[in-house]
Each structure stands twice: as C-alpha cells, then as structure tokens.
Amino acid sequence: MQVVFEQVINGLTIGSFYALIALGYSMVYGVLKLINFAHGDFFTLGSYVGYTILVWVSGLTVVHFGLWGLIVIAMFVAALAVALTGLAVERVAYRPIYPTGRLPAVVSALGASIFIQNAIMVVWGPRFQAYPSKLIPNIKFVLGGVNITLLQILILLMSFILMAVLYVVIQKTTFGAAVRASALDRETASLMGINFKKVIFFIFFLGPALGAMAGVMVGMYYRQISFTMGWNYGLKAFTATILGGIGNLPGAMFGGLILGVLEMLGAAYISAAWKDVFVFLILILVLIFRPNGLFGERVAEKV
Amino acid sequence: MTKEALLAVDDLHIFYGSIDALKGVSLFLNRGEIITVLGANGAGKTTLLNAISGIVPSAKGSIRFNGNLLNGMPAHEIVNMGISQAPEGRKVFSTLTVEENLNLGAFTRRHRKGDVLEAKERAHALFPILKKRYRQLAGTLSGGEQQMLAIGRALMSAPKILLLDEPSLGLAPILVNQIFDIIGEINRQGTSILLVEQNANKALGIAARAYVLENGQVSVSGPSEELRSDEKIREAYLGGRALKKK
Numbered sequence: 001m002q003v004v005f006e007q008v009i010n011g012l013t014i015g016s017f018y019a020l021i022a023l024g025y026s027m028v029y030g031v032l033k034l035i036n037f038a039h040g041d042f043f044t045l046g047s048y049v050g051y052t053i054l055v056w057v058s059g060l061t062v063v064h065f066g067l068w069g070l071i072v073i074a075m076f077v078a079a080l081a082v083a084l085t086g087l088a089v090e091r092v093a094y095r096p097i098y099p100t101g102r103l104p105a106v107v108s109a110l111g112a113s114i115f116i117q118n119a120i121m122v123v124w125g126p127r128f129q130a131y132p133s134k135l136i137p138n139i140k141f142v143l144g145g146v147n148i149t150l151l152q153i154l155i156l157l158m159s160f161i162l163m164a165v166l167y168v169v170i171q172k173t174t175f176g177a178a179v180r181a182s183a184l185d186r187e188t189a190s191l192m193g194i195n196f197k198k199v200i201f202f203i204f205f206l207g208p209a210l211g212a213m214a215g216v217m218v219g220m221y222y223r224q225i226s227f228t229m230g231w232n233y234g235l236k237a238f239t240a241t242i243l244g245g246i247g248n249l250p251g252a253m254f255g256g257l258i259l260g261v262l263e264m265l266g267a268a269y270i271s272a273a274w275k276d277v278f279v280f281l282i283l284i285l286v287l288i289f290r291p292n293g294l295f296g297e298r299v300a301e302k303v
Numbered sequence: 304m305t306k307e308a309l310l311a312v313d314d315l316h317i318f319y320g321s322i323d324a325l326k327g328v329s330l331f332l333n334r335g336e337i338i339t340v341l342g343a344n345g346a347g348k349t350t351l352l353n354a355i356s357g358i359v360p361s362a363k364g365s366i367r368f369n370g371n372l373l374n375g376m377p378a379h380e381i382v383n384m385g386i387s388q389a390p391e392g393r394k395v396f397s398t399l400t401v402e403e404n405l406n407l408g409a410f411t412r413r414h415r416k417g418d419v420l421e422a423k424e425r426a427h428a429l430f431p432i433l434k435k436r437y438r439q440l441a442g443t444l445s446g447g448e449q450q451m452l453a454i455g456r457a458l459m460s461a462p463k464i465l466l467l468d469e470p471s472l473g474l475a476p477i478l479v480n481q482i483f484d485i486i487g488e489i490n491r492q493g494t495s496i497l498l499v500e501q502n503a504n505k506a507l508g509i510a511a512r513a514y515v516l517e518n519g520q521v522s523v524s525g526p527s528e529e530l531r532s533d534e535k536i537r538e539a540y541l542g543g544r545a546l547k548k549k
Contacts, residue, residue, distance in 0.1 A: 185394060
C-alpha cells in the first residue's frame, strides 16, 4: 500500500509539470484554435534560463539573496524571459499567418519549435546540462510510512499555488471572463469592448511563463536537462490537455495530474518500459467514452 | 440634418471580397429617436450594423457619431464611445453565467464598480428574469431569455446608441410583444435605438422613421406612418393586408 501512495506522490509531482505545461497549450488552443507546437520548447528554454541563473550567476545571487532567494529569482527570470519569447514568437511566427487559416499556423508552430530547439542548442550546446546537485537540502519526510522529499513538497506547493492563482484569474475575474468569451466567440467579444490583442498578449505571456517555471522545477527534480526534452514533455502535456478537455483550464490541470499518476502507477505495476503505452491506452479509452475529454463541457445551445 | 444627427452614415460601401454588400447607404439617427431598417434576408442589414460597430471594414463613405468619424476604429473602442450592439441570433456566451455575460457588457468600464452595479440594476429592472437566472449558464436559458440577456448585456455599457439586430427572431408572438415593450422603455430612458427587423409591422409600430434596404441600397425611407400606408411596402413586407392603425 505504501508503494501505491509513494507512486501517487511521484505521479502528482511529474503530473504537476504536465499540468503547468498543459495550461499553456489549452489557453492558446481555446482562444486561437491553434496547437502551439512550440510550447514544449518554451518549457525547455525556461529550464535552460533557470540553469543559467542557478549555475553561472549563482555565487553573486546567493550572497545577496540566500538559497531560497536564488531559486525564486531563477524561476522569475526564466518565467519573464520565456514570456517575452512567447510574445515575440506570437508576433513573428503566428500573427502574420492567422488570416491564412489554421493549418498554416500549425506548420508555422512546428517551425518555431525547431527554431527554438536549435537556438537552445547553439547557445547552451548539444550535451546534457546538469542542475546543481545540492540546491535543495535532501530531506525526506515519512508520513505514515510514505516517503516524500522536501523538493517534492516544494514542487507540489508551487504548482498548486500557480494553478490556483490562474484558476481564480480566469474563472473569477471579469478579465478572465473576457478571455473565455473571446475563446467562445471572438467577434461578439469585440462587441463587448474586449480588445482581442490584449487577450492574446495575456495568453502568450502567461502560458510560456508557466511552462518556463515547470522547466525550472523539472531541472531541480531530475537535475539533467537536454535541448530536446521539450518534445517529450510537450507531447505528454498535450495529451493531458486532450484528456482533460482542450480549452478547459481545470481540465488541463486535472488532466496533467491524472496523467502523471497513471504514468507512475503504470511504471510501478505494469512495466517501466511500457508506461507510455499504458498512458495512451487510458487516453484512448477516455476519448472513446468522453470524446470531449474528462472535463470537456457541451452546453446545449438553444437557437 | 446630418449636422445635428447623433449618428450619420453617408454613402457607405462595404465589400466582402468582390461582393458589394452595401452600395452607398446613407441614413441618420437623431438623439432620442428610434429608427428601423427593414429588408429581406441578405439585403445588408446586419452588414450595416456590423460596419457601425467596427466589425466589418468600410470601403468607402463615412460613419459619424457625434461628429466623430468612426471609420477604421476598432470594435472595442466604438463600444467605449457609446455604441453597443445586441447581435443577430443573440450570441450570448453560452458557457458563461448570466452574471458573467452582463459583466462583460460593462467590460470597458469594469473598474468603475459603482457604474457596473447601477447598470446591472437597470438591466434587472427591465428584465427581472435575468436576476432569477443570475447564476445559470447562459446556454441553458430559453430563446426569449437569451434575447433579453443579449439586450441587457448591450445596455451594460450605458450606450448612447443601441443597435438591435432582429430581436424578434425566432420568438413566440407574446415574447415579441414583451421585447418590443421593453425596447420602447429603453428608448424612453434616453437611449437612441437603431432597430433592424424582419417583423416590419412591429418595427414600424415603434420606430419614428424607417429605411428599407434592398440589395445593399436604401430603396425607400421616411416616417413610419408613410411607409405603413405605402402600397409596395405593404405588399413586400407587411403581408399585403391593410393594417389597422395602432
């Protein structure tokens, strides 16, 4: 039984990475109906920017801000740098292409993905990079026989706070309602006085920022990062988005967490090598019975 | 006339690709007035409203509001200036609640909480059902309720001009009467209204003046009373029968 709980905690940890990345996919898809294939690479870029702060300029920062300050700064700088990259990519690779339709934009997104990946390779080199090993004290807590590390607690805490904040902004504020309205019907939203460009700014700032923070957390958790890892995480996060119901933010969050837990349980009880097969099998089953995803809603519209 | 008009459209041309949807439409709306634009499907009525709202770009001609040129202004700024629209087919945000729909109507002044509250009270007074359905998703409302929400939402920005695109569409006669009574009430409270309708009978009953659009051009215009007695109009839009005076 303890193994189950431990695997659930491991699963929630990697699930929260998926969830944070999935939110970016889901927001962009919801508003623009665009699958932003570059999003996984925003995540990688965040991981590398965080790495740079933690390794290259850590000495100075630790002296002034302490270890926790350093981590906060690494997260913040990564989020900001990647958010700005996200806005630039939207401006350069997507905005000129919207009028030509959805498919060309998807191709452009693939191009942006390849571009960012190679840019990372050029700047940081093709080899794996390693996050500092003793960043967070390796403290283990035992709760009812279940092991959980300090790092895991921190990751879960940070992810849940970020998700809760985003949830409140999107679901409880008028600006959040404007984002959802723009996703439903852009033209009518503009009749409300909603500036669509501001909505795009919002999603292309926040989505990449959340992905970047997930990137820093992944670096701290696995310690090893590579310039191609965005593809794998992006694919999983995209799967989580579909699982939860694309365009639905709570769906993306729960989709990510569920996916992470399933993956870890599959790895423990079926086979570590076959864990992805297990995950996608579940995805297929969900889509057969709930084509709009677990949380995808369809309100019957009366005309 | 156009100098004093609140809204003046002059020689407006609109193209969709190579199709000319409007071919030189001119009309005006005076302060405090209700005017109606009649016409068959495809005559260009919705295009006209969308051009005023800034959703559709105009190729030629001018749209002036209070003397200011609206051409080329983005839709969200036009709302802010004081023109709002309840679009054809209601277009309520179906997965948002009634409350959220109303809040979005006041989006441009969302930081002025007092104004939003006041506008909401006004909408509730006009459409008490919206208060009852406040927490419900808009998509679960009946057609009539959705129409009321669409109009209530458009009023949330406290517009000087309200553009209404076929508010009677698909509604039962009793609801149509109710909606038209409320349109009259909104006007008495000081909002000028441009009403696009297929229900010519009801529209001529409420509007002071009317324009008939045919193939993107104004074919007839004048006081509603005159149009009511016009033989051709009667035949084309009023079912041909002699109408009783209201």
